[in-house]
Amino acid sequence: IAGCSGGNDDTIVPGTNAAFAPFEYEEDGEIVGFDIDLAEEAIDRAGYEVGDWSDLKFSSLIPSLNNNDIDLIAAGMTINPDRKEQIAFTDPYWESNQSVLVQSDGDFQPEGESDLDGARVGAQKGTTGESETERLRNEGVIAEDALKRYNNYVLAVEDLEAGNVDAVVVDQPVANNFAAGRDVSVAFVIETGEQFGMGMRQDDDRIGDINDALAEIRDDGTYDDLVAEWFE
Numbered sequence: 001i002a003g004c005s006g007g008n009d010d011t012i013v014p015g016t017n018a019a020f021a022p023f024e025y026e027e028d029g030e031i032v033g034f035d036i037d038l039a040e041e042a043i044d045r046a047g048y049e050v051g052d053w054s055d056l057k058f059s060s061l062i063p064s065l066n067n068n069d070i071d072l073i074a075a076g077m078t079i080n081p082d083r084k085e086q087i088a089f090t091d092p093y094w095e096s097n098q099s100v101l102v103q104s105d106g107d108f109q110p111e112g113e114s115d116l117d118g119a120r121v122g123a124q125k126g127t128t129g130e131s132e133t134e135r136l137r138n139e140g141v142i143a144e145d146a147l148k149r150y151n152n153y154v155l156a157v158e159d160l161e162a163g164n165v166d167a168v169v170v171d172q173p174v175a176n177n178f179a180a181g182r183d184v185s186v187a188f189v190i191e192t193g194e195q196f197g198m199g200m201r202q203d204d205d206r207i208g209d210i211n212d213a214l215a216e217i218r219d220d221g222t223y224d225d226l227v228a229e230w231f232e
């Protein structure tokens with residue numbers, strides 16, 4: 001049956017990559033965050049059961065969705081044409097740019113893209129942050145071997161703190177969150193104007209119910225409550 005995971009059309013099994021606070025992260029062995037609450041609320045209001053969360057590599061989320069291992073991606077995932085060829089997205093629920101993080105008290109304090117000349121720049125594999133580092137490489141700003149790819153953004157920021165990479169490109173709200181809790185700060189912002197959506201299989205009709213639920217969550221103020229809880 002189309003749109004089924006484990007043969008159960010009443011349950012929506014969500015997947016994420018839980019190293020992207022405050023959207024999704026692990027705390028005391030539990031996956032928590034804005035995306036987690038928003039997705040669970042949407043699935044519930046749409047009339048489905050919330051399945052057990054899967055914590056996967058970011059680059060495995062789309063294959064796992066299309067394999068029926070999960071039914072919904074809630075992972076701060078940017079809606080883009082490449083992904084839209086593979087999966088369907090809900091209506092957008094967030095807007096973001098990319099921020100460039102550096103060590104707070106380091107000598108390297110770039111003010112714009114051209115200052116990244118000669119720098120080692122990191123991002124999580126399979127993300128739009130990685131695409132930005134690839135663009136910088138294609139434009140000749142950074143060298144081929146200066147591009148560092150990580151399995152998740154926590155590892156990238158730890159490597160930045162350790163001095164093994166000079167800058168990390170990551171979604172703006174997540175960069176701000178790292179800057180609040182670690183010895184890193186935002187050097188400058190790359191205006192990418194991205195929108196986040198939840199991903200579902202292209203043949204899964206339940207996406208209409210999820211979109212209706214997301215609209216209701218916005219209209220009745222629940223969305224603002226969640227933003228206040230996780231971002232302020």
Ligand code: ARG
Nearest residue numbers: 017020075076077078127128
């Ligand atoms: N918004 C970026 C993208 O779609 C990064 C998302 C990373 N999300 C995560 N849960 N690690 O590529």
